[in-house]
Every structure is written in C-alpha cells, then in structure tokens.
Amino acid sequence: MTGDSTHFGLIDAFRLGLRYIRGRGQAPVNIASISLASAFYAYMVLMGIGTQTLRTYRLWLLSVAVVVAAVSMATVMLISVYERYREIGVLKCLGALDRHVFLLLIVEALIQGLIGGGIGILLGFASTLISNTSTPLSGVNYLGLSSTLPLSTLISMASSLYPAYRAMRLNPIEALRYEV
Amino acid sequence: MKSEPLIEVVDLARYYEMAGTIIKALDGVNLEFYRGEYVSIVGPSGSGKTTLFNLIGGLDRPTRGKVYVDGVDLAELDSYELAWLRCRKIGYIFQNFNLIGVLTALENVALPTIFAGLPWEEGLRKAEELLRLVGLSDRLRHLPSELSAGQQQRVAIARAMVNDPDIILADEPTGNLDHETGSRIIGLLQRLNRERGVTIIAATHDVEMIEGSDRVVWLRDGRVEKIEVK
Numbered sequence: 001m002t003g004d005s006t007h008f009g010l011i012d013a014f015r016l017g018l019r020y021i022r023g024r025g026q027a028p029v030n031i032a033s034i035s036l037a038s039a040f041y042a043y044m045v046l047m048g049i050g051t052q053t054l055r056t057y058r059l060w061l062l063s064v065a066v067v068v069a070a071v072s073m074a075t076v077m078l079i080s081v082y083e084r085y086r087e088i089g090v091l092k093c094l095g096a097l098d099r100h101v102f103l104l105l106i107v108e109a110l111i112q113g114l115i116g117g118g119i120g121i122l123l124g125f126a127s128t129l130i131s132n133t134s135t136p137l138s139g140v141n142y143l144g145l146s147s148t149l150p151l152s153t154l155i156s157m158a159s160s161l162y163p164a165y166r167a168m169r170l171n172p173i174e175a176l177r178y179e180v
Numbered sequence: 181m182k183s184e185p186l187i188e189v190v191d192l193a194r195y196y197e198m199a200g201t202i203i204k205a206l207d208g209v210n211l212e213f214y215r216g217e218y219v220s221i222v223g224p225s226g227s228g229k230t231t232l233f234n235l236i237g238g239l240d241r242p243t244r245g246k247v248y249v250d251g252v253d254l255a256e257l258d259s260y261e262l263a264w265l266r267c268r269k270i271g272y273i274f275q276n277f278n279l280i281g282v283l284t285a286l287e288n289v290a291l292p293t294i295f296a297g298l299p300w301e302e303g304l305r306k307a308e309e310l311l312r313l314v315g316l317s318d319r320l321r322h323l324p325s326e327l328s329a330g331q332q333q334r335v336a337i338a339r340a341m342v343n344d345p346d347i348i349l350a351d352e353p354t355g356n357l358d359h360e361t362g363s364r365i366i367g368l369l370q371r372l373n374r375e376r377g378v379t380i381i382a383a384t385h386d387v388e389m390i391e392g393s394d395r396v397v398w399l400r401d402g403r404v405e406k407i408e409v410k
Contacts, residue, residue: 095267
C-alpha cells in the first residue's frame with residue numbers, strides 16, 4: 001500500500017479542463033478580456049509603435065488593457081473556484097492531490113489564454129485593415145504577431161495563480177459541506 | 181466471519197473547537213468491520229457518522245485513537261498514500277450525489293480511473309460496463325442535470341465501484357430520494373454487496389436499509405450506544 005500515489009497528468013488536465021470551459025458560463029468572459037488586451041498588442045505590432053508621443057500613449061493604453069484583462073481574469077477565475085467548491089472537494093475525495101487541482105486550474109487558464117490570444121490576433125488584424133487600408137499583407141510582421149499568444153497565455157496563467165492556489169488548498173471536508 | 185477485520189477503529193476520537201468550546205464529534209469509538217459485511221450506522225444528526233466516515237477515508241486526522249484499513253495504520257500514511265487509499269480502496273456515495281456537472285454520466289463514472297492511472301479509453305469501457313450493471317446503459321451521454329435523482333445516485337454508485345474498491349462508504353444514500361427510488365438504490369447496494377463482495381458501510385435513517393444489513397451500529401454523542409447483529 002505504501003509508496004503509491006494517484007495520477008493526473010497534463011492530458012487528463014486538458015481533458016477535464018476543456019469540459020469545464022465548455023460547460024460553464026465564465027469562459028467567454030475570460031476569453032473576451034484576454035482577447036481585448038491581445039488585440040491591442042497585435043494592433044501595435046502590425047501598425048508599428050509610431051513616433052515618440054504616439055509610442056508613450058500606446059504603451060500606456062496597452063498596459064491598461066493588460067492590467068484590466070488580468071484583474072478581470074483573476075476575479076472570474078476566483079468566482080469559478082468558489083462555484084465549484086463542492087466539486088473540487090469531490091475530486092479530492094476521489095483521489096486528486098493538491099497539485100492535481102492546481103494543474104487543472106492552470107491548464108484551464110492556458111486554454112482560455114490561447115483562445116483569447118487567437119481571437120485577439122484576428123481582432124488586431126481586422127482593426128489594422130479598417131484603420132489603414134494601405135498595409136500590404138506581405139509586409140506583416142508574422143513573428144511579432146505570433147508573440148501575442150505567449151503574452152496572452154502568460155497573462156491568463158499568471159492571473160489564475162491565486163485562484164488555483166485557493167482551489168488547491170481547500171479542505172475537502174468543508175467543501176463537501178458547502179452549499180452554493 | 182473471518183478473523184482479520186478489514187477496518188479496525190480503536191478508541192477513535194475527533195474534537196473540534198468551535199467558538200471557544202470543544203465539540204466532541206467522536207469520543208472513543210471502537211469498531212471492527214469485516215470483509216463483505218453490510219453495516220448500517222444509525223444515529224441522530226450530530227452523532228458523529230460523517231466524522232467517522234471522514235476519518236476512515238483519511239480525509240481527516242483523529243484527535244486520538246487509530247484507524248486501520250487492511251492492517252495499515254492511517255496515521256502512518258502521507259497525503260499521497262491517503263489519496264491512493266481513497267482512490268483505490270474506498271468508494272464514496274453521498275446524500276446529494278455530488279456528480280461533476282459538466283461531465284456526462286459515462287465520464288463521471290470514468291473520472292476516478294484517471295486518478296488510478298488507467299488509460300482514459302479503458303476507464304470509459306469500465307464505466308460503460310458499470311452503468312449497464314446499474315441499469316443506465318441508455319443514459320451514458322446524459323449530463324447529471326438531465327437525470328432524475330435516482331438515476332444520479334445510480335451513476336454515483338457506479339462511480340464508487342469503478343476502481344473495484346474493498347469498501348463503500350455511503351453517507352445517507354437514500355436521504356434525498358423518495359421511498360420507491362430509495363428502495364431501488366438499497367436493492368442495488370445489497371446486490372453489489374452480495375455479488376461483488378464489497379463491504380458496505382452506510383450511515384442512514386432508512387428503516388429498509390437498516391433491515392437489510394448484517395449489523396447495525398448505533399451512535400450517540402460520538403460514542404457507540406449499541407451494536408445489533410441481524
């Protein structure tokens with residue numbers, strides 16, 4: 001009996017995380033806020049950073065968008081953890097370790113960050129086309145544009161650290177008594 | 181009955197501190213459960229039934245006393261080993277079913293097999309087999325919200341069975357069901373007990389459930405009041 005433990009790998013976390021993202025209402029809110037910040041970033045990559053004054057102004061806007069996205073994501077993830085209090089307790093009862101619960105929440109954030117980043121790239125692209133019709137597609141900085149995805153997943157995962165920590169630390173006995 | 185108990189509870193006590201006063205949820209309980217037994221735990225609410233289950237399942241640590249499962253002292257296990265115990269040795273059934281809302285019946289039953297390290301496809305296959313056993317082969321792809329209370333509890337029973345546990349801890353399994361549905365759940369548990377030899381320990385108020393058990397343990401104020409052999 002000793003020496004053994006339970007399993008929950010990255011693939012399992014993706015499988016369960018996708019079900020939660022599909023089955024619960026909060027994911028679109030997270031994806032929307034992440035894609036908005038990503039769109040800002042993608043737009044700036046495409047349009048170039050501009051002159052000195054424009055540069056300060058745009059960087060300021062970008063940081064505001066990133067902070068807003070991160071705070072919104074953290075709040076919504078925390079709500080999502082509290083709404084799932086009992087279910088997380090059940091997972092622990094069935095054999096989930098603290099780190100399994102943590103992994104699940106971070107993977108959920110990762111998936112939403114990727115989707116949000118993808119939508120953000122499309123939005124940034126669309127707004128570039130609208131505001132500047134002369135941009136030739138051949139001149140697009142694809143490498144710069146693809147850096148939107150690491151940025152969006154980073155924001156998403158970093159702002160989910162605290163909610164994931166709360167989920168991980170919850171006491172299953174209390175969670176199973178918990179009424180939503 | 182065999183000589184070696186599957187679960188042995190020795191002088192078990194669990195005290196809580198609540199607003200400065202000590203609450204003795206369990207206060208010196210001695211019990212033995214044998215392999216293949218069907219035991220009902222009866223007592224008013226607050227008599228310590230759920231606390232006892234939490235301690236047997238390793239979800240909680242006792243203030244005093246010991247729990248042995250299969251001869252192993254739970255106090256000597258770390259959190260990894262306790263998770264393994266809950267996953268492989270013990271199946272849980274709750275009063276309010278506690279299924280995962282975003283997973284289908286099939287996925288809910290297969291979920292514990294992930295923690296047991298089984299490949300997902302194999303878990304699903306086992307889950308399907310068990311759902312057939314509990315009579316829900318036509319509800320595999322339904323979400324819990326699309327199932328009746330009785331069906332949800334049958335899914336929960338299948339989930340409790342999926343890792344072939346030695347023990348099922350059932351906390352008021354018929355508490356949220358009407359009489360007829362409850363009757364069917366009791367019949368199902370008795371069948372699993374007889375046919376699969378799984379030890380069932382059920383906290384209950386249900387007369388029908390008590391009638392069908394091998395032994396009845398009466399708890400009151402955290403102590404064993406009497407044990408009745410049927």
